[in-house]
Amino acid sequence: MTIQLKKFGNTLISRQNGREAWLAFNYQLQNVKPDESIRVDFDGVDTFSPSWADEFLTPLFRFRSDGKRLKLKKSDNLSVGATVDTLEEVNKIKFKWEI
Amino acid sequence: MTKKLFKISEAAEFLGVSIDTLRRWDKNDLLKPIRASVGSYRYYKKEDLELFLNDIFVMAKKWVLVENPKELASEFYCVDSQTFQSRLNKLGQQLENINDLEKSFSLITSITGEIGNNSFDHNLGSWPDIQGILFAYDLNKRKIILADRGQGILKTLKKVRPTLATDSDALEVSFTEIISGRFPENRGNGLKYVRKVVSEINKLTPLTLYFQSGSAVLNLKYGDLALDISESDFLFHGCLALISF
Numbered sequence: 028m029t030i031q032l033k034k035f036g037n038t039l040i041s042r043q044n045g046r047e048a049w050l051a052f053n054y055q056l057q058n059v060k061p062d063e064s065i066r067v068d069f070d071g072v073d074t075f076s077p078s079w080a081d082e083f084l085t086p087l088f089r090f091r092s093d094g095k096r097l098k099l100k101k102s103d104n105l106s107v108g109a110t111v112d113t114l115e116e117v118n119k120i121k122f123k124w125e126i
Numbered sequence: 127m128t129k130k131l132f133k134i135s136e137a138a139e140f141l142g143v144s145i146d147t148l149r150r151w152d153k154n155d156l157l158k159p160i161r162a163s164v165g166s167y168r169y170y171k172k173e174d175l176e177l178f179l180n181d182i183f184v185m186a187k188k189w190v191l192v193e194n195p196k197e198l199a200s201e202f203y204c205v206d207s208q209t210f211q212s213r214l215n216k217l218g219q220q221l222e223n224i225n226d227l228e229k230s231f232s233l234i235t236s237i238t239g240e241i242g243n244n245s246f247d248h249n250l251g252s253w254p255d256i257q258g259i260l261f262a263y264d265l266n267k268r269k270i271i272l273a274d275r276g277q278g279i280l281k282t283l284k285k286v287r288p289t290l291a292t293d294s295d296a297l298e299v300s301f302t303e304i305i306s307g308r309f310p311e312n313r314g315n316g317l318k319y320v321r322k323v324v325s326e327i328n329k330l331t332p333l334t335l336y337f338q339s340g341s342a343v344l345n346l347k348y349g350d351l352a353l354d355i356s357e358s359d360f361l362f363h364g365c366l367a368l369i370s371f
Contacts, residue, residue, distance in 0.1 A: 037215065037218075038211065038214060038215045038218055038235065038239070040211065040214065040236065040239030040240070040243060041207055041211065041239070041243045041246075041247075042243070042247060043207060043247075044211070073218050073219075073222065073231075073232060073235070074214075074218050074232045074235040074236050074239065075232070075236060076236040076239050076240055076316075076319070077240065077315045077316065077319045078239075078240060078243055078247075078315070078316055081315060103229075104232050105229060105230060105232050105233050105327070105328075105330075106232035106233050106235070106236040107232075109233060109236070109319070109322065109323055109327050110236070110319070112322075113315055113318065113319045113322060114315075117304055117315050117318070
């Protein structure tokens with residue numbers, strides 16, 4: 028499954044919006060097979076921030092086997108890299124980037 | 127001969143606002159025109175308009191300081207986080223169109239978002255007087271200003287760390303430690319992220335940040351390893367931030 032984050036907007040800020048996005052997306056996760064990989068695509072996102080991401084990417088990482096089947100698509104948007112770094116530091120987790 | 131006075135339509139064009147906005151600013155004493163007599167046409171001095179453009183930070187400072195502030199111009203006032211989000215989207219688009227910000231616009235937008243949302247998140251249901259934030263920017267001067275008349279960092283963090291005694295201590299903690307004033311929620315990354323972006327990441331477009339809460343002021347720039355926190359000569363209950371780029 029690939030999650031196109033742009034479907035939630037171009038400027039992804041605030042915990043409130045991140046939480047709403049996560050709740051809205053949750054029903055789709057119920058259809059993910061136990062061994063299915065999840066890919067996050069940042070294309071089309073102009074601004075990413077830790078508040079939004081901590082409400083969406085962090086629970087996604089913890090969904091089932093702690094990030095083992097989650098991959099982030101490389102992005103040249105600087106706010107994406109800076110935000111993911113911050114989440115890793117704060118939550119003591121490590122995301123996998125797609126090679 | 128140099129033209130000395132602007133008609134209201136010319137002043138509106140100069141400032142990039144509507145004529146109605148200028149009339150409202152006149153009514154609210156935000157920008158006063160010159161009138162020959164009550165009810166006569168409004169005229170504006172060019173230097174007053176230039177001063178006004180340069181002084182959005184002064185305007186923000188006045189707004190957080192005065193005891194009974196007048197209504198802010200709607201162009202600068204975000205009553206809720208939805209309004210802020212929509213204006214931030216617009217700022218992001220405008221920044222992206224500035225040549226040298228093609229890469230770093232997203233970082234500037236995201237730290238602006240974190241500072242603004244911090245004000246809303248930590249004052250939800252607890253605004254001491256006026257709900258919402260002031261959010262203004264001048265892309266020619268490359269400045270973004272955010273201000274709130276909320277509880278301020280010290281009061282917010284004291285809920286989870288009662289030993290905090292001063293605004294300076296609270297400011298330091300908020301920019302360095304993972305601590306949330308809304309425990310047990312897992313929050314409190316926003317200002318650490320702002321510090322990281324300003325001091326470590328954004329070397330393409332060096333940023334400076336002035337951030338005041340209570341009487342404590344943080345001045346931060348690219349390359350700063352330690353926090354430079356000092357005492358201000360004025361005090362208010364809330365936060366005032368200036369991002370320069």
